[in-house]
Amino acid sequence: MDFLWQESAGGRRGPKKALSLDAIADAAIVIADAEGLAAVSMQRVAAEVGFTKMALYRYLPGKSELVAVMLERGMGVPPEMSAGDWRAALTRWSESLISVFVAHPWAIEASAGNRPIGPNELTWMEAALAVLPEGLSGAERMDAVAVIAGQVRALVVQPSESGLLTAITEHAARFPAISAAIADIAVHGGHDQAFHFGLERILDGLEALITQRV
Known part of the structure; x- marks a missing residue:
């Protein structure tokens, strides 16, 4: 190394x-x-x-x-973040990380498995851990960052919406639940928000866990 x-x-x-x-x-x-x-x-x-x-x-x-x-x-290195609002800080961290993976899709494969880890990658982890509030154990803090990073990685590699729409248009009767969800989106909107929706639910869970221990 x-x-x-x-x-x-x-x-x-x-x-x-x-x-x-x-x-x-x-x-x-x-x-x-x-x-x-x-x-x-x-x-x-x-x-x-x-x-x-x-x-x-x-x-x-x-x-x-x-x-x-x-x-x-x-x-590279993560963005500057303030620990004053840990949810906003982790949201910025996540958005910056997903930008890296979008710019360099190969980085998903490169960052998987047992491999050498350098200072930049550890700096990203350090930055996320540093803004987490008190109330979590060391293991929970590490797991929280891993879960958030996993949310980022999962959204980068998911199938494109256009591909899904093409497939479901041709086979709507076979997948009624998907068709119903897409029909609801067409009326009420809210599509293409999986990244922030999932991140917010993760942060909600962390906040609830921390609050119940205070």
């Missing part, structure tokens, strides 16, 4: 070259944004930055480490 935490973006050995870890990651991000994570390879990135594949190995052991650096660069 040293490559994620080093102060300098230089290579691990040999003479200094006109290349940096950030430049490598940025080139890989451009590829992934356009074509997906599967299109990223050490060979492809080397060609993009104008160096040989072997030159990249002086900076990174392989693709998994490259993806970790890409995620660090892609996530």
Whole structure:
């Protein structure tokens, strides 16, 4: 994990070259944004930055480490938040996180599973934990952030509304409950609010739990 935490973006050995870890990651991000994570390879990135594949190995052991650096660069740092209104702060945190995943859809895959974690990702977690009010145990605070982050991830990967409408229009009789819900939306509105609806319910639950302990 040293490559994620080093102060300098230089290579691990040999003479200094006109290349940096950030430049490598940025080139890989451009590829992934356009074509997906599967299109990223050490060979492809080397060609993009104008160096040989072997030159990249002086900076990174392989693709998994490259993806970790890409995620660090892609996530950046969370927004400034005030702990005065913890619900507003966590809403801003969530909106900023979903913006990251919308801008870099590959980050969903890159942030899953057992992998190296860098300072930017931990800074996001630190920021969310720091604004939670008193009344939750350490485990509950960590779980609360995980649930909120899960809400963000779930909404990013859900099927598009246009695809749902196309499918249900052709098969309305087979799915009467879905058809009824969509018909109600057509009359009363309120569609495309799943992200904030779910987030508000999570925050309501946390507030109720905290209040009953005071």
